[in-house]
Amino acid sequence: MIRPATLMSFALALGLGFGLFKVKYAVQGEEQQLVTIEDQIVTDRNAIHILNAEWSQETQPDKLGAMAERHLALAPIKPANLGTYDTLPLRDAPQQTAPEVTGAPAAVASAAGPKQPTLVASAAEAANSGDDGAGLDAMLTAIQAEAQEPLPGHGMKTP
């Protein structure tokens, strides 16, 4: 007759053995996966390393400048292009600012491209052609011309 204690010990040993077996194989599997992943990480890091170098080379300022000149209607920012929300007029306010800058709104109207670059570009052109104060004014004019559509920064309505 098998005593309950012996039976229990037997069952325990069996259970433990099975558990240990499972854990061992699970660990082996995980270790293999770990090696694979580590290899992958090394490969990826190497690739990132090379890509970083390539990125630095491809984004050389003069290269970017030449490409921007060729493909974008953007000009380098001039001091006159800078302004804060405080210097912008309220949208509801009557058009008390922005002296007529011929060309700038027209450029906005005719341009089919994305809105923001057009604004800056036309403002920059205006700044090129006129005195330095005209750049910001042109920008404001352009923004007002764009007022039918809400701009990302329309929170300027609240002072």
Next chain:
Amino acid sequence: MRSPVLRSEDNLRRAVHFRPSAEGPGDADHPLTRALEMSRIRLVKAGAMFVIAFLVISLRLIDVTVLETNDSHLNPLAVAKPLEYSRADIVDRNGKVLATTLRTQSLFADARVITDPQGTATALARILPDTNETELAARLKSGKGFIWLHRHLTPDVVDAVNELGIPGLDFQPEEQRVYPQGPLTAHVVGYSDLDNHGLAGIERAFDAGLAAHAEPLQLSVDVRLQAIVKEEVQKAIYDFSAIGGTGIIMNCHTGEILAMVSLPDFDPNDMSNIVPATIFNRSTLGVYEMGSVFKIFNTALALENKKATLDSFFDVVHPIHIGRFTIHDYEPQSHPITVAQIFMLSSNIGSAKMALESGGAAQEAFLGSLGLLRPAVIELPEVAAPHYPNPWHDISTMTVAFGHGISVSPLQTLIAANAIVNHGVMVPATLVKRADGYQPAGTRVISEETSFQLRRLLRLVVTDGTGKNADVPGYLVGGKTGTAEKVTGHGYAKKALLSSFIGVYPINNPEYITLVSVDEPHGTKKSYGFATAGWTAAPATQRIIARMAPLLDQMPITETADIHNAYTVDFPGKGKKIAAD
């Protein structure tokens, strides 16, 4: 668990000497009974230990299988090892890679194994760049065990060589230093040899550190500003048919060099066809007579020593003859002028007379305190020692007053000028990025008041004097021109000039200071034939500041009446300036 009560016939395997006596348990004092009692206790103890051990194992098993406690700290395997390169990267202040190490393959041959040297040479010459078939054949016939055939091959060439399948050819994995920004930061970053030893610039200065650490070295330089300075100095060189130029931008408070350009420059990726003139770093290794920018120091000395105020008059009508030298002015005056006018009109005669007031010894000590009599302190090996008069005669005192007879590097001129405008505090310059918010303590060289007066004068030069072409509306630029005649053989050459401009903005609390030098510019129609600093270096500075300020998120400053009045200098003949509204 087994009952502790002993049952004699239960266990036939019980050790014989444990068998109790036939009489059953005897009295406690019997030796047998004592032994029995002791062994029972031992048995229980041992059993308990085993039970505990099993319990621990089972608990741990439950822990890892069922509870899956996260115990990654026990397993260092899980941490992937960082990539090992023999040399750390160098990056700019925004993390853009300036120098990095890439793995490449280098081809070598074992000539003892090569069976057909001529055929191999023919095949290789077709694949390898810049190789000569006859030379290759000669080397392959040499019978040596190891011959470098070509270092640092591109992957496609490696594939092509492998396709040949010639025994005796093999690759050695190597590392190659690559400079993705090319010539842009060449003089700062420097370059290294085939075996990755730094030979110049930061590469050389930090050679050991770069080899020992994996972390990239972050420089204070900003490639965007570097590009702007290079473009604008290049334009000045081109416009005025000059032979070279320099441009430096420094943060007034931290001493960080944001840009340092020396033109002509070179491509550190291709060192095979380099001319020495391009490797030469004009900013630190070149020493020049900087000319009238020295009047910044001369005026500071006179004001600091209380030998003059902005309103003190000096007679500048007659040229000074001393020995075989004559000191004269570009714009001769017919009456005495004030210190402010001397500075604004850049009068050599007036400056010489001001210097004599303080004397040579004081002048020498002052220039020494500004670091102008020893090599500039910067993290570059290419730093030249200045040349200065020894002994320091009166004639030296007079010429040094307007920047002649003393040769210093553009960088140390900039560092010294920064001490004057930075509220009188000299901060050490650095090419390595400082921690955010860190400002070096610095050393005071002149009083806050003298610094303020000098800033007024620098602003005056830009609003009314020789530096008008440097003004950028909204940024309150101040500055000083300096046009020096270069020494050629015997004496000074009228046509060979070094035109420099030191610019600083905003003048009420300087943030950035710039220096532009143009070497041997020639006048053009546009500059009315002038090649002086006001026409060459000042406009370049103007373009640099106009482009860098928006890039650095600096809002234009409104010149309030307070600022305007504080930085306006009155002098006879000019009339009172009306404050801006």
